[in-house]
Every structure is written in structure tokens, then in C-alpha cells.
Amino acid sequence: MCKIKDVNVGIKKLDFTRYRGKMAAFLTDGREIIVPLSFFPEIKNLPLKKRLEWMTLDEQFFTFTHLSKVFSVVDLLKIA
Secondary structure (H helix, E strand, O other): OOOOOOOOOOEEEEEOOOOOOEEEEEEOOOOEEEEEHHHOHHHHOOOHHHHOOEEEEOOOEEEEOOOOOOEEHHHHHHHO
């Protein structure tokens, strides 16, 4: 397991269809964070079909089948 020190929240779900041009992240503590995809150009460049192929790693990280980059809950919290 690779938990981030001092971070006690994880990612439950990502949604790319609710808000146009944005990513909604639903966290394990009940919060919903909405961030513009322009802050994540690698994700923005993926077609919607490929964005839907995401997965969490240890609840605090997420990545996509067609990307080699791994993002973290901290990345989302820094922007929000």
C-alpha cells in the first residue's frame, strides 16, 4: 500500500459528463471537487470514451488505461 502521509481522504469516483469541460471527483469524506480539465492537459486530450477508463490505486491515486501518468488526491486538493 502506498498511502500519502497526512492525507486521510480517498477518491471514490470520477465523473467527466456532469460538468462540461470539467472533472468531478467524489471523495470518501463526502466532498465533491470540480476542477477544469485545462489544469490536467493529459486528461483533457483523451477522448471521453478513454477518460471513462480510469482506475484508483490505493484510493488516493488515479490513472487511466491510456495514460502512463498517475495523479493523486493531493493534485485535486491543490487546485480546489
